[in-house]
Amino acid sequence: MMNLAILGFGTVGSGVAKVLAENAAEVAAGAGEEVRLKYIVDVRDFPDSPFAPLLVKDFAVVENDPEVGLVVETIGGCGVALTFTRRALQAGKHVVTSNKQLVAEHGVELLALAKEKGVNYFFEASVGGGIPLLRPLFNDLSANKILAMKGIVNGTTNYILTAMEQSGKELDEALKEAQALGYAEQNPDSDLDGTDAVRKACILADLAWGRELKPEKVPAEGIRGVALQDIRNAASTEGAIKLLCRLIRQEDGTVYAWVAPHFVPKTSMLAHVDSAFNAVVITGSAVGDVLFYGTGAGSIPTASAVVGDVVDAVRHKHAPRGIGWTDAPLTLGDPDTLPARWYIRSGDSWSITEAMPAGMLPQAQVRYRVLD
Amino acid sequence: MMNLAILGFGTVGSGVAKVLAENAAEVAAGAGEEVRLKYIVDVRDFPDSPFAPLLVKDFAVVENDPEVGLVVETIGGCGVALTFTRRALQAGKHVVTSNKQLVAEHGVELLALAKEKGVNYFFEASVGGGIPLLRPLFNDLSANKILAMKGIVNGTTNYILTAMEQSGKELDEALKEAQALGYAEQNPDSDLDGTDAVRKACILADLAWGRELKPEKVPAEGIRGVALQDIRNAASTEGAIKLLCRLIRQEDGTVYAWVAPHFVPKTSMLAHVDSAFNAVVITGSAVGDVLFYGTGAGSIPTASAVVGDVVDAVRHKHAPRGIGWTDAPLTLGDPDTLPARWYIRSGDSWSITEAMPAGMLPQAQVRYRVLD
Numbered sequence: 054m055m056n057l058a059i060l061g062f063g064t065v066g067s068g069v070a071k072v073l074a075e076n077a078a079e080v081a082a083g084a085g086e087e088v089r090l091k092y093i094v095d096v097r098d099f100p101d102s103p104f105a106p107l108l109v110k111d112f113a114v115v116e117n118d119p120e121v122g123l124v125v126e127t128i129g130g131c132g133v134a135l136t137f138t139r140r141a142l143q144a145g146k147h148v149v150t151s152n153k154q155l156v157a158e159h160g161v162e163l164l165a166l167a168k169e170k171g172v173n174y175f176f177e178a179s180v181g182g183g184i185p186l187l188r189p190l191f192n193d194l195s196a197n198k199i200l201a202m203k204g205i206v207n208g209t210t211n212y213i214l215t216a217m218e219q220s221g222k223e224l225d226e227a228l229k230e231a232q233a234l235g236y237a238e239q240n241p242d243s244d245l246d247g248t249d250a251v252r253k254a255c256i257l258a259d260l261a262w263g264r265e266l267k268p269e270k271v272p273a274e275g276i277r278g279v280a281l282q283d284i285r286n287a288a289s290t291e292g293a294i295k296l297l298c299r300l301i302r303q304e305d306g307t308v309y310a311w312v313a314p315h316f317v318p319k320t321s322m323l324a325h326v327d328s329a330f331n332a333v334v335i336t337g338s339a340v341g342d343v344l345f346y347g348t349g350a351g352s353i354p355t356a357s358a359v360v361g362d363v364v365d366a367v368r369h370k371h372a373p374r375g376i377g378w379t380d381a382p383l384t385l386g387d388p389d390t391l392p393a394r395w396y397i398r399s400g401d402s403w404s405i406t407e408a409m410p411a412g413m414l415p416q417a418q419v420r421y422r423v424l425d
Numbered sequence: 426m427m428n429l430a431i432l433g434f435g436t437v438g439s440g441v442a443k444v445l446a447e448n449a450a451e452v453a454a455g456a457g458e459e460v461r462l463k464y465i466v467d468v469r470d471f472p473d474s475p476f477a478p479l480l481v482k483d484f485a486v487v488e489n490d491p492e493v494g495l496v497v498e499t500i501g502g503c504g505v506a507l508t509f510t511r512r513a514l515q516a517g518k519h520v521v522t523s524n525k526q527l528v529a530e531h532g533v534e535l536l537a538l539a540k541e542k543g544v545n546y547f548f549e550a551s552v553g554g555g556i557p558l559l560r561p562l563f564n565d566l567s568a569n570k571i572l573a574m575k576g577i578v579n580g581t582t583n584y585i586l587t588a589m590e591q592s593g594k595e596l597d598e599a600l601k602e603a604q605a606l607g608y609a610e611q612n613p614d615s616d617l618d619g620t621d622a623v624r625k626a627c628i629l630a631d632l633a634w635g636r637e638l639k640p641e642k643v644p645a646e647g648i649r650g651v652a653l654q655d656i657r658n659a660a661s662t663e664g665a666i667k668l669l670c671r672l673i674r675q676e677d678g679t680v681y682a683w684v685a686p687h688f689v690p691k692t693s694m695l696a697h698v699d700s701a702f703n704a705v706v707i708t709g710s711a712v713g714d715v716l717f718y719g720t721g722a723g724s725i726p727t728a729s730a731v732v733g734d735v736v737d738a739v740r741h742k743h744a745p746r747g748i749g750w751t752d753a754p755l756t757l758g759d760p761d762t763l764p765a766r767w768y769i770r771s772g773d774s775w776s777i778t779e780a781m782p783a784g785m786l787p788q789a790q791v792r793y794r795v796l797d
Contacts, residue, residue: 076568076570079569080567083564083568085747183711185557185561185564185566185715188561189560189565192557192733192736193557193560193733195452195455195736196444196445196451196729196731196736197448197451198451319697322718337729339444339447339448339555339725339732340555340556340719340720340729340730341719341720341725343555343717343719343720344716344717344718345716345717345718346715346716347712347713347715353712356568356711357566357709359568361567361568363568364567365567372744375457
């Protein structure tokens with residue numbers, strides 16, 4: 054039997070507790086042994102929760118309990134989440150997380166520590182929420198050189214762009230509605246400015262190419278500049294405006310990474326990914342394009358990925374998977390030097406250009422790459 | 426170092442040899458050791474192939490070579506493929522296959538034999554070609570109860586339906602062109618009649634629910650009855666005609682399984698899966714709908730999945746994954762009793778009905794379920 058603790062009883066943490074309870078039989082069958090939730094660590098009280106008896110306030114209880122072999126970190130951010138993850142790994146416990154910021158910024162250190170301690174550090178839920186994506190990338194596609202990845206990895210911005218198209222509203226109004234419905238945070242900066250998408254792009258690149266891509270190295274343009282007009286122009290020619298993360302690796306090893314709104318023709322599956330859904334296309338040297346699509350956020354879908362990681366970590370408790378990347382940086386190229394067709398608009402006048410690098414573009418108020 | 430042999434040097438077998446050679450570094454990194462192709466078994470001669478020195482005609486050479494720890498079976502069918510697979514497993518060798526007919530018809534026996542011998546029997550390429558699909562199903566989604574699966578799992582028929590829509594040709598002509606281009610076999614019966622899709626549906630059901638679904642239990646309607654008119658009618662209301670495999674599990678455990686053309690509205694991602702691409706939607710109790718999309722056939726894409734299996738089999742050579750299902754049959758319900766909206770046509774007159782079971786439908790020349 055494997056005992057585990059959940060750190061942080063918020064949206065994801067409570068979903069993990071629920072999924073573990075509801076699908077205990079499936080989890081045990083997958084893991085090869087019973088998986089028991091022993092503690093939930095949170096500074097808050099949850100007197101009405103059925104899980105209240107498991108709540109403790111002090112992480113040291115978990116850290117010092119030799120029965121606890123696995124810790125699920127769903128606190129978020131790089132504060133106590135980093136401290137507790139380090140301490141859990143130091144104590145020889147497997148760690149599973151949904152924390153993309155922590156993995157993107159401290160993955161090298163934490164994966165090295167996990168390796169040193171002979172435990173697993175898994176983070177499937179950090180990109181694409183519930184969608185099986187990272188494990189297929191490093192597992193099923195292991196016969197491939199990964200040539201490129203692109204995707205819609207931020208559900209909030211995709212929800213807003215879809216709402217603008219469907220309801221004819223400008224961004225500010227669509228954002229307010231998304232906030233009212235819980236699809237956007239009260240402080241939506243990291244979503245709207247592309248920061249969240251950058252973190253996910255970095256994790257994809259790290260895993261695919263074995264070297265670190267630091268978030269601050271990735272140029273990001275968010276969706277604040279997207280006008281309803283742009284969305285209507287795209288729709289009028291069978292296209293859609295989508296916030297994409299893009300990763301392209303050239304044969305010499307140079308990687309081009311960026312996050313920006315794109316003009317996506319409807320011939321691409323990505324143009325049909327609406328609302329809060331996510332999708333990522335991975336291009337492998339053997340398989341060609343494969344696409345993974347599903348719910349990129351939410352308590353229970355994200356918990357599906359976290360608990361999937363728990364199962365795999367327990368199954369491999371004596372033979373950790375040894376995924377990871379080095380702190381040797383990827384060699385980066387400037388995306389603006391890559392030729393692309395562009396959607397450009399000034400005032401009401403818009404057009405699609407021939408393929409050219411950004412520097413050759415005419416002056417324009419709005420310029421978004423066309424996904425070819 | 427793991428030595429392996431490929432049985433059958435046809436489309437898939439030659440692709441596997443090529444991918445192993447070209448991506449040797451990635452394969453070794455994934456597997457944790459070098460993977461070396463030692464033999465290729467085929468009764469034919471390939472004097473011009475760079476792999477000619479590895480060719481042997483007698484399977485016994487492989488069977489009796491203790492250095493060979495893994496066999497890749499890409500012969501197809503249930504004749505020598507079955508015999509050789511049994512003998513390889515008996516000899517304690519891991520087996521990886523792309524042979525959907527063999528897995529669908531003899532999976533119970535072969536997986537039990539693999540378990541008895543402590544080796545892996547993997548078949549990712551048997552459904553969806555290169556798309557990571559089966560491993561995500563039994564691995565990443567292990568925290569879920571699988572509620573339903575549906576998909577486009579036959580590239581030949583999807584190519585023909587797409588060609589009919591795009592070029593305005595009737596089925597017979599589109600089929601001839603597909604044959605000329607290599608997208609359809611000279612004898613296309615198993616594709617056109619849905620037999621191939623049924624086998625893949627059975628493998629999905631077996632894996633998801635742990636009991637055997639026999640191909641002969643699955644009602645199948647192929648695409649021979651689809652007229653250009655039907656495709657145009659669907660397109661006129663933002664839909665497409667797609668051959669889908671459908672699997673639905675009710676809470677009491679009853680499974681409804683069938684293969685038939687469907688009227689798929691463009692609001693579904695499946696409506697946008699064109700040409701020879703495949704896609705499968707898996708509905709999990711926690712994750713909701715996830716979709717996997719990519720190239721469902723072809724030498725190198727299929728080899729990507731086969732070699733991915735090789736990597737996983739080598740990595741787990743001392744701790745086989747223990748996937749499998751029992752020969753206890755699934756409890757099956759009659760799909761015709763499930764209410765659905767229907768596209769019905771008689772002559773030039775067509776309509777979409779309210780939801781009803783098949784038995785309540787008015788007389789009609791053509792009746793296809795609407796995917797809701």
